[in-house]
Amino acid sequence: MEHNIYDDPEFLAGYTTLSRQVDGLAGAAEWPAMRAMVSDVASQRVADLGCGFGWFSRWAVEQGAGAVVGIDGSISMLNRARAQTKAGDVEYRCVDLNFLDLGPQTLDLVFSSLTLHYVLDLSALFLTIANALVDGGRIVFSVEHPIYSAPSSQNFETSVSGKRIWPLENYLEEGERVTTWFVDGVVKQHRTIATYVNALIRSGLVIDQIDEWGPTADEVAARPELVDDRHRPWFLLVAATRMR
Amino acid sequence: MEHNIYDDPEFLAGYTTLSRQVDGLAGAAEWPAMRAMVSDVASQRVADLGCGFGWFSRWAVEQGAGAVVGIDGSISMLNRARAQTKAGDVEYRCVDLNFLDLGPQTLDLVFSSLTLHYVLDLSALFLTIANALVDGGRIVFSVEHPIYSAPSSQNFETSVSGKRIWPLENYLEEGERVTTWFVDGVVKQHRTIATYVNALIRSGLVIDQIDEWGPTADEVAARPELVDDRHRPWFLLVAATRMR
Numbered sequence: 001m002e003h004n005i006y007d008d009p010e011f012l013a014g015y016t017t018l019s020r021q022v023d024g025l026a027g028a029a030e031w032p033a034m035r036a037m038v039s040d041v042a043s044q045r046v047a048d049l050g051c052g053f054g055w056f057s058r059w060a061v062e063q064g065a066g067a068v069v070g071i072d073g074s075i076s077m078l079n080r081a082r083a084q085t086k087a088g089d090v091e092y093r094c095v096d097l098n099f100l101d102l103g104p105q106t107l108d109l110v111f112s113s114l115t116l117h118y119v120l121d122l123s124a125l126f127l128t129i130a131n132a133l134v135d136g137g138r139i140v141f142s143v144e145h146p147i148y149s150a151p152s153s154q155n156f157e158t159s160v161s162g163k164r165i166w167p168l169e170n171y172l173e174e175g176e177r178v179t180t181w182f183v184d185g186v187v188k189q190h191r192t193i194a195t196y197v198n199a200l201i202r203s204g205l206v207i208d209q210i211d212e213w214g215p216t217a218d219e220v221a222a223r224p225e226l227v228d229d230r231h232r233p234w235f236l237l238v239a240a241t242r243m244r
Numbered sequence: 245m246e247h248n249i250y251d252d253p254e255f256l257a258g259y260t261t262l263s264r265q266v267d268g269l270a271g272a273a274e275w276p277a278m279r280a281m282v283s284d285v286a287s288q289r290v291a292d293l294g295c296g297f298g299w300f301s302r303w304a305v306e307q308g309a310g311a312v313v314g315i316d317g318s319i320s321m322l323n324r325a326r327a328q329t330k331a332g333d334v335e336y337r338c339v340d341l342n343f344l345d346l347g348p349q350t351l352d353l354v355f356s357s358l359t360l361h362y363v364l365d366l367s368a369l370f371l372t373i374a375n376a377l378v379d380g381g382r383i384v385f386s387v388e389h390p391i392y393s394a395p396s397s398q399n400f401e402t403s404v405s406g407k408r409i410w411p412l413e414n415y416l417e418e419g420e421r422v423t424t425w426f427v428d429g430v431v432k433q434h435r436t437i438a439t440y441v442n443a444l445i446r447s448g449l450v451i452d453q454i455d456e457w458g459p460t461a462d463e464v465a466a467r468p469e470l471v472d473d474r475h476r477p478w479f480l481l482v483a484a485t486r487m488r
Contacts, residue, residue, distance in 0.1 A: 160401050165411035167403045172458045172474045194456045207451045212438045214416045230416045
């Protein structure tokens with residue numbers, strides 16, 4: 001397996017300070033939108049791809065999921081996930097998602113939070129997932145929004161007319177983006193919305209909903225520091241259903 | 245009916261000089277992608293919403309469509325469309341798309357090129373279209389890409405680091421955008437990709453494909469003046485199928 005950035009001690013030390021890692025799902029601004037997409041997981045067989053510290057996996061157990069598998073490529077993440085999870089509640093597996101193997105028609109729900117933008121061959125992974133989902137099974141995932149991941153600089157600038165602007169460039173140039181996030185050299189894969197949506201459809205899934213997630217105007221009124229996230233969405237959320 | 249900008253003589257004089265109006269479909273860079281989405285129209289009952297000078301309507305007739313209705317809110321456009329169309333080939337109707345009425349289950353294909361960003365109530369129009377399509381009937385449309393329509397300035401700028409950037413702002417602020425295009429005061433409705441996609445799904449359609457259209461790298465190599473359209477897509481193309 002390739003080196004996983006989440007096993008880098010310096011990266012992990014920074015990452016652990018994020019509110020979504022300190023407070024779990026409640027610290028993730030987009031969680032209410034994702035939770036609505038996930039809906040009822042009672043009795044469902046769930047896989048959590050890129051489970052990290054296991055926040056969603058444990059939530060699914062609390063909601064009465066029939067079986068939960070948490071999968072991540074970072075052994076450091078999984079060690080902490082295991083330490084925080086009651087024995088037997090979640091089956092954690094250390095697997096690089098570029099080489100994921102899932103049994104056929106064994107899952108009702110595949111969940112993935114902010115992970116698929118690390119995967120190299122998205123079509124291959126979607127086919128693996130489509131093969132693993134039962135008829136009517138669902139995938140709900142989030143990734144960094146392509147508008148966010150496209151430019152080489154992820155900082156707002158001031159336009160020639162004095163406006164606060166997001167310096168978009170190279171939106172249609174898919175592929176590797178190397179950014180600094182706690183450490184230098186964090187590699188993500190930039191893809192367009194069309195690529196995510198069309199790859200799902202080609203895998204045999206039907207799109208239920210997409211959400212170009214940013215705070216609502218009301219949320220910005222309550223938390224003015226979020227105003228930039230109205231200029232360019234932060235995350236792309238997608239829900240789709242397997243149809244056989 | 246409200247004043248239609250396409251009936252403004254100064255606007256129309258400028259608009260008529262566009263290559264897609266001089267050369268028709270062959271002058272529209274995105275036409276090959278849309279044509280692939282449209283696929284076979286032989287024997288199909290087709291409506292062309294925002295038909296303009298009737299280029300697509302006549303193409304559909306040439307391809308053997310069973311019946312073609314061209315609908316536009318501009319009488320100036322329709323007068324020229326009628327003058328260029330063999331009598332009886334296309335039924336042209338002057339209708340504001342905000343007040344469109346179509347019979348139930350009377351159409352196999354609804355086509356619309358660069359028109360829906362003028363419509364005020366998109367959900368109402370999609371419901372009208374969904375009601376008009378037979379089971380398995382399709383919609384194929386293009387609109388200005390939301391990345392293109394969002395900012396107040398539609399001109400590239402130079403970033404602080406010297407890069408050519410698209411000054412994105414207010415992507416999530418949907419609603420009216422007033423631009424200068426041949427004349428001042430051209431009003432379009434900015435919507436996110438999610439809004440287009442989710443409104444279709446809620447109307448009972450299944451998404452087949454989306455295309456955030458820009459030239460390919462090969463096309464830019466052949467026509468270097470298109471390079472900016474790799475930085476931000478120009479059009480959003482969507483194909484969806486009515487499922488009853």
